[in-house]
Amino acid sequence: MTRSVFAIALLVFAFAADAHHSSAMFDKEKVIEVTATVREFQWTNPHVWIEIIVESEDGVAEDWSIEGLGPNGLFRNGWRPNSFKAGDKITIRFNPMLDGSKAGGFIGAKFEDGHTLGNWK
Amino acid sequence: MRPSGRSWGIISAFDVVPVMHMQLMRIFLLLVWASSASAAELPDWSGVWQRVEGNGGMFDVSTTKPPNGFAGTPGVRQHPPLTEAWERKYAANLELVAAGRLPDPISRCGTPAGYPRLLALPDVYEFIVRPEQTWIITENGPNIMRIYTDGRQHPPAGERWPTFTGDSVGHWVDGALVFTTVSMVGEAQTVLDRSGMTLSDQASVATRMYLTDEGLLRAELEIEDSLALTEPWRVVRHFRRLPEGTKAYDYACAENNRNPITNSGQTLTLDTDGKVIDKVIEND
Numbered sequence: 001m002t003r004s005v006f007a008i009a010l011l012v013f014a015f016a017a018d019a020h021h022s023s024a025m026f027d028k029e030k031v032i033e034v035t036a037t038v039r040e041f042q043w044t045n046p047h048v049w050i051e052i053i054v055e056s057e058d059g060v061a062e063d064w065s066i067e068g069l070g071p072n073g074l075f076r077n078g079w080r081p082n083s084f085k086a087g088d089k090i091t092i093r094f095n096p097m098l099d100g101s102k103a104g105g106f107i108g109a110k111f112e113d114g115h116t117l118g119n120w121k
Numbered sequence: 122m123r124p125s126g127r128s129w130g131i132i133s134a135f136d137v138v139p140v141m142h143m144q145l146m147r148i149f150l151l152l153v154w155a156s157s158a159s160a161a162e163l164p165d166w167s168g169v170w171q172r173v174e175g176n177g178g179m180f181d182v183s184t185t186k187p188p189n190g191f192a193g194t195p196g197v198r199q200h201p202p203l204t205e206a207w208e209r210k211y212a213a214n215l216e217l218v219a220a221g222r223l224p225d226p227i228s229r230c231g232t233p234a235g236y237p238r239l240l241a242l243p244d245v246y247e248f249i250v251r252p253e254q255t256w257i258i259t260e261n262g263p264n265i266m267r268i269y270t271d272g273r274q275h276p277p278a279g280e281r282w283p284t285f286t287g288d289s290v291g292h293w294v295d296g297a298l299v300f301t302t303v304s305m306v307g308e309a310q311t312v313l314d315r316s317g318m319t320l321s322d323q324a325s326v327a328t329r330m331y332l333t334d335e336g337l338l339r340a341e342l343e344i345e346d347s348l349a350l351t352e353p354w355r356v357v358r359h360f361r362r363l364p365e366g367t368k369a370y371d372y373a374c375a376e377n378n379r380n381p382i383t384n385s386g387q388t389l390t391l392d393t394d395g396k397v398i399d400k401v402i403e404n405d
Contacts, residue, residue, distance in 0.1 A: 018177055018243040020227065020230070020261075020374060020378075020380075021225070021228040021380045021382070021388050022193055022223065022225065022315065022388050024193070024221025024222075024388065025221065025388055025390065025399070040393065042377060042393075045371070045373045045374055045376045046372070046374045046378060047377075047379070047380075049377075051393060063392070065379075065392055065393070065398060067380075067390070070261075072244055072245075072260060072369070072371075072372060073243065073244055075370070076363075076367065097398075097399070099399060099400045099401040101390070101399050101400045102398060103398045
């Protein structure tokens with residue numbers, strides 16, 4: 001497993017502010033990047049959810065829930081209901097929860113074939 | 122062939138129908154003619170549109186400080202001509218924003234954004250123009266705003282009550298839809314944006330919408346509110362038409378809302394089994 005945490009210089013990388021709810025629970029000054037396996041992709045309103053399995057530093061598989069924006073706007077930006085599939089190996093970046101719980105606000109993802117979704121610069 | 126058996130008088134229904142039919146046809150043709158004539162003068166607002174001013178839904182970007190600040194970000198506010206009492210209310214909500222505890226009503230997936238906030242939503246819009254009525258449909262929410270242009274007036278006070286989109290009547294002037302909106306619920310159940318700006322239920326909005334030479338749909342609002350504002354608050358918003366073929370979709374907010382909000386305003390996060398993920402949950 002690789003996991004890295006880095007501060008961001010520009011808020012443009014942060015979980016978008018147009019969610020249907022407050023983004024106050026996310027640490028928008030911090031980005032976590034992990035390698036993960038997709039367990040489930042929920043293509044639903046008001047938000048899509050990427051359920052991932054992350055191997056912790058001591059080798060334990062952990063379930064994390066990464067929240068994206070709504071499917072309608074994402075579709076118009078190139079996402080599809082099968083953009084993530086169970087079993088996909090990805091590297092994913094997100095704003096973590098401030099309280100350290102296993103969830104976050106989606107920023108971007110890179111797949112094994114090199115294609116990306118979201119903000120990946 | 123006419124059936125026999127005249128059972129109800131000297132003139133039967135079959136005698137009356139042709140006369141009525143002709144009269145109805147004349148009326149129908151007159152209505153079609155009048156409607157078509159009006160429709161020909163109406164602007165083309167077809168297609169799917171998106172707001173121009175974003176800023177996380179900040180309602181009045183022209184007075185937002187710091188400039189380009191996003192609604193919901195601590196320290197970001199707009200500067201309408203507020204009464205002292207309303208400035209105190211707004212300041213209290215700004216403190217809730219700073220604490221991450223502003224209760225935005227639409228986050229509960231139960232009520233629409235209401236007017237005039239519905240002009241500042243993410244996702245897309247449709248503007249359905251008919252001579253007798255215009256509908257503003259927002260994908261986000263969704264919201265349906267009905268603006269009557271058939272000559273009617275606002276109902277008398279005893280025949281209307283506060284609603285999310287209020288009561289709107291208006292008319293067309295040189296391609297501009299000009300209408301007034303009254304009877305909105307105000308602060309009781311709506312905010313203007315996630316900075317916590319609200320209006321009272323005494324607010325009224327005069328709106329003028331028209332296509333600009335650049336092809337944008339421009340909405341000019343003049344908001345009056347004897348409780349919240351010391352003078353009319355003028356706000357301008359724009360919409361751009363998205364490429365032909367762009368579709369709007371269902372926005373079923375309650376379909377899979379994994380972010381319930383506690384009574385204290387904390388937004389929680391649920392896992393796929395509906396269990397709370399948050400490690401810290403404040404007491405309500």
